[in-house]
Amino acid sequence: MNKKTLNKLEYNKIIELLTDHASSFSGKERCKRLRPMTLLADINAAQQQTAAAFTRIVKKGRLSFSGCNPVNDSLKRLEVGAALGSGELLRICKLLETAGRAKAYGRHDNNDEEEDCLDSFFQQLEPISLLTTEIRRCILEEDELSDDASGTLKHIRRSISQMNDKVHATLSGMVNGSLRSYLQDPIITMRGDRYCIPVKAEYRSQVSGLIHDQSSTGSTLFIEPMAVVKLNNDLKELYGKEQEEIQVILARLSEDTAQYIEEIRTDYTVLGELDFIFARGSLALDMNASMPSFNTEGRIRIREGRHPLLDKRQVVPITVTLGDEFDLLIVTGPNTGGKTVSLKTVGLFTLMGQAGLHIPALDRSELGVFEQVYADIGDEQSIEQSLSTFSSHMTNIVSFLTHVDERSLVLFDELGAGTDPTEGAALATAILSHLHNRGIRTMATTHYSELKVYALSTAGVENACCEFDLETLRPTYRLLLGIPGKSNAFAIAGKLGLPDYIIAEAKTHLTEQDESFEDLLTDLETSKRTIQKEQEEIAAYKRELERLKMEVRQKQEKLEAQKERILREANEKAHAILSDAKETADETLRNFRKFGKENISAAEMEKERERLRKKMASVSSGLTLEAKKPKKQHKPSDFKLGETVKVLSMNLNGSVISLPDSKGNVTVQMGILRSQVHISDLEIIEETPSYSAKQMHKTSKGKMKMGKSFSVSSEINLLGKTVDEAIAELDKYLDDAALAHLSNVRVVHGKGTGALRTGIHNYLKRQKHVKSFRLGAFGEGDAGVTIVELK
Numbered sequence: 001m002n003k004k005t006l007n008k009l010e011y012n013k014i015i016e017l018l019t020d021h022a023s024s025f026s027g028k029e030r031c032k033r034l035r036p037m038t039l040l041a042d043i044n045a046a047q048q049q050t051a052a053a054f055t056r057i058v059k060k061g062r063l064s065f066s067g068c069n070p071v072n073d074s075l076k077r078l079e080v081g082a083a084l085g086s087g088e089l090l091r092i093c094k095l096l097e098t099a100g101r102a103k104a105y106g107r108h109d110n111n112d113e114e115e116d117c118l119d120s121f122f123q124q125l126e127p128i129s130l131l132t133t134e135i136r137r138c139i140l141e142e143d144e145l146s147d148d149a150s151g152t153l154k155h156i157r158r159s160i161s162q163m164n165d166k167v168h169a170t171l172s173g174m175v176n177g178s179l180r181s182y183l184q185d186p187i188i189t190m191r192g193d194r195y196c197i198p199v200k201a202e203y204r205s206q207v208s209g210l211i212h213d214q215s216s217t218g219s220t221l222f223i224e225p226m227a228v229v230k231l232n233n234d235l236k237e238l239y240g241k242e243q244e245e246i247q248v249i250l251a252r253l254s255e256d257t258a259q260y261i262e263e264i265r266t267d268y269t270v271l272g273e274l275d276f277i278f279a280r281g282s283l284a285l286d287m288n289a290s291m292p293s294f295n296t297e298g299r300i301r302i303r304e305g306r307h308p309l310l311d312k313r314q315v316v317p318i319t320v321t322l323g324d325e326f327d328l329l330i331v332t333g334p335n336t337g338g339k340t341v342s343l344k345t346v347g348l349f350t351l352m353g354q355a356g357l358h359i360p361a362l363d364r365s366e367l368g369v370f371e372q373v374y375a376d377i378g379d380e381q382s383i384e385q386s387l388s389t390f391s392s393h394m395t396n397i398v399s400f401l402t403h404v405d406e407r408s409l410v411l412f413d414e415l416g417a418g419t420d421p422t423e424g425a426a427l428a429t430a431i432l433s434h435l436h437n438r439g440i441r442t443m444a445t446t447h448y449s450e451l452k453v454y455a456l457s458t459a460g461v462e463n464a465c466c467e468f469d470l471e472t473l474r475p476t477y478r479l480l481l482g483i484p485g486k487s488n489a490f491a492i493a494g495k496l497g498l499p500d501y502i503i504a505e506a507k508t509h510l511t512e513q514d515e516s517f518e519d520l521l522t523d524l525e526t527s528k529r530t531i532q533k534e535q536e537e538i539a540a541y542k543r544e545l546e547r548l549k550m551e552v553r554q555k556q557e558k559l560e561a562q563k564e565r566i567l568r569e570a571n572e573k574a575h576a577i578l579s580d581a582k583e584t585a586d587e588t589l590r591n592f593r594k595f596g597k598e599n600i601s602a603a604e605m606e607k608e609r610e611r612l613r614k615k616m617a618s619v620s621s622g623l624t625l626e627a628k629k630p631k632k633q634h635k636p637s638d639f640k641l642g643e644t645v646k647v648l649s650m651n652l653n654g655s656v657i658s659l660p661d662s663k664g665n666v667t668v669q670m671g672i673l674r675s676q677v678h679i680s681d682l683e684i685i686e687e688t689p690s691y692s693a694k695q696m697h698k699t700s701k702g703k704m705k706m707g708k709s710f711s712v713s714s715e716i717n718l719l720g721k722t723v724d725e726a727i728a729e730l731d732k733y734l735d736d737a738a739l740a741h742l743s744n745v746r747v748v749h750g751k752g753t754g755a756l757r758t759g760i761h762n763y764l765k766r767q768k769h770v771k772s773f774r775l776g777a778f779g780e781g782d783a784g785v786t787i788v789e790l791k
Helices: 003-008 011-020 025-032 040-060 072-079 086-106 119-124 129-138 151-175 201-206 226-258 261-287 339-354 389-401 421-437 449-457 489-495 500-508 512-598 602-623 693-698 701-711 723-739 755-765
Strands: 139-141 189-191 194-200 209-214 220-225 293-295 300-305 318-322 328-332 366-368 372-376 408-412 441-446 461-469 474-481 644-647 652-656 665-670 673-678 682-684 715-717 744-748 770-775 785-790
Touching: 003 011, 003 372, 011 025, 011 261, 011 339, 025 261, 040 261, 040 293, 040 339, 072 086, 072 226, 072 261, 086 119, 086 129, 086 139, 086 226, 086 261, 119 261, 129 139, 129 226, 151 194, 151 220, 151 226, 189 220, 194 201, 194 209, 194 226, 201 220, 209 226, 220 226, 226 261, 300 339, 318 339, 318 474, 328 339, 328 421, 328 449, 339 366, 339 372, 339 408, 339 441, 339 461, 372 389, 389 421, 408 421, 421 441, 421 449, 449 461, 644 665, 715 723, 723 744, 723 755, 723 785, 755 770, 755 785
Parallel strands: 293 366, 328 441, 328 461, 372 408, 408 441, 715 744
Antiparallel strands: 189 194, 194 220, 209 220, 300 318, 300 366, 461 474, 644 652, 644 682, 652 665, 665 673, 744 785, 770 785
């Protein structure tokens, strides 16, 4: 791409924005060198990298590369065996720490996350944690090593501290003792690297020692007393040893670092590349940009593109197509109407896209790949070369007109301006016709009506205009494809206060053809707006229709699924009922054959018939669709403790163990199940009163037996009783049940620790009139109930 075009389309300003998003020297340098590419594979690869960085920033936040400092010079010194300073080692350490943070950032948190094109970069990073830990342990700051860097350094510094204490103690004794009256001030000071005291000049002979300095007035001499000369010498020697040990430590660290020269160099290169890529992703995020698709057919489709250098809160999006149905787009309209912005947007998007940057436009925007972009935009007047505006434009156009080809994009701003309108229009038409005949993608802005007519009358050429609001005298900056724009000179002049008679006079100078053409443009613009509004309404209706269709389809699918489920469940229930009916029929036949052989009494046969009738009734009741309702509405006062009730919603019998509360809820014990039930869901089971002792005395033995058959329940509740209490009660109950000719009874003992159940089972094993017993099945009370079959 030629540098002049990059400057005219303000590509350099985009690069400045991009550079601001990089945080390392290497990354910033790569941003500054970024130029549009021309190979489709390279462009797509760069776009994929930008998209991957954009996605990672959205998910995990931005990644800083500020610790990626230049280390190439230090690595070259290591290669020749030189020792590095503490500052250089710290810079390498920060680089490796940055590599460690970047590698951790690059890991996928979830296994289901898809890999992207940046994984290969993160995998190349080597943090070398052992080296960074050692450098951090030894070097605290750029000019400070830790005492723990080596045992020798720690010993030397301890000796220095002790020597300093001795010097201070000696000098403090002098300052506060015998020499106090000879001193200018009672202080200890340093001159060079020697401890001194400030002695008045007139007392020089009273203080023996070495003079190291004097004040500017000469009244004070800074003397090192002889008593501390040796101590200062020893201290200086210790400082020398300290520096020697520091050099030894730095040499050792440099030797350790030299083992990883290639890894460090790779880290620096990869981090710089990642910083460059993430700067592109960060810029895309700030611009709310998207990845365009690319083609080699020169086709441009920008959907609601926003110029990236304008305020994104105020910029008006434009939609532009070029290179599909037409290869030449002529944009007309008044000044300051947004024509140049539209032109620059197309050119700048092309450059940004081919540089691997996302563009601030809607998804599914499309750009062509061009070898060159030529632009003639702005005021080309050159005073130094004595060229007029027209001459400068022509010079620029001539410079690239001979180089353009089918892989070029050409942009003209106010083509043919700056000269006689008639000749300028003819020249502009000829230039555009030449480019159009060669199939070169071209976009031009103009005021000339002749070019509007050329676009209307030539196949493959399209008009466009920037909308202008005559009420506010302001452009809307919306680009309308398909119709030419009006200059609106008379309307603008009238709104600004030019007298009507002058405007009327001006209109008389227009030919009838000019007036008709302007009226045609007005009608076209009005029709365009109406059609566009109707299209937007139609699109909204279509979206609403699609939404409704989707809802109907989802509801239909849901109904079909429910229908299949209901049919499947109904078939399963029918199959179960048929199986149960078959078993009942088989059992009935077996029983009646047995009755015939064993001469069973009529009472037993009647009892069996009653059992079958109840079973059929329960099956029939289970098939009804309506929920059972109690035979009558009960009042809270109707319920008493121990009352036998039926829970309609669960089709289970139970006993009331708490009276109704203020809300009408009753606690019901149903086997091992205890639940709160509203009285509206309960039906009191009317039981035949038990026979009294008085009646028993009055009746015969046979009559007493008949009475028990009406009063003995088929269930006994032993919950909460001890084993002995339960056995005593169960023994009497089983006698009554046997006398009442019950074949099966239900013993409720609960689960608990299992002691009560075990005691009951041991008791049942010893009873002669017990044929068999088993734990309740699911729906019968499970392990909290034992079903006993009597002989």
